[in-house]
Amino acid sequence: MATKRLVLTFPEKIVTKPITYRLVKDFDIQFNILRAEITADIEGKILLELKGDKDKIEAGINYLLSEGITIQDASKDIIIDKEKCVNCGLCPSLCITKALIINRQSYELVFEKNKCILCGFCENCCPVNAIKLKI
Structure with missing residues (x-):
């Protein structure tokens, strides 16, 4: 399937x-x-x-x-600018589907596309505008 x-x-x-x-x-x-x-x-x-x-x-x-x-x-439809991202952890804390997480070993942002529902919370909360959502 x-x-x-x-x-x-x-x-x-x-x-x-x-x-x-x-x-x-x-x-x-x-x-x-x-x-x-x-x-x-x-x-x-x-x-x-x-x-x-x-x-x-x-x-x-x-x-x-x-x-x-x-x-x-x-x-x-979602783009994360790794150059701008400071891995602050704000977007994972608001991600209701856990599509955004912080890797516990590297402390870097990880995006799991298959979990994302394009809700836009991450784009709205990013303090450095590293996330862009296109829907």
Whole structure:
């Protein structure tokens, strides 16, 4: 079973369409909505984790693209500037999923992308602006 995390951006014209339902019904893809920002009749953004057969996930992604949805790989949406980061430990203390931790041996910040839900707490709290979130 393959897993893929994506950020979907829905244009105004399809915000009210049952897109995720079609992924389950037509492509047998399991999904988990990790984060959503939806404004009816304006735009929607969803951080979605897809699980299923690799070919079916690709077919589902092609369906989403055909509906006019913009898709980004979620693992590319958070950037930590190691040159700016001072490993202060503030962001790990606020990270609700423990995607950011301080390594006990090196005392350096470690980011585990597979745990991140792109909540933005780390970006907002960083005193040196070393973390950038793009969703």
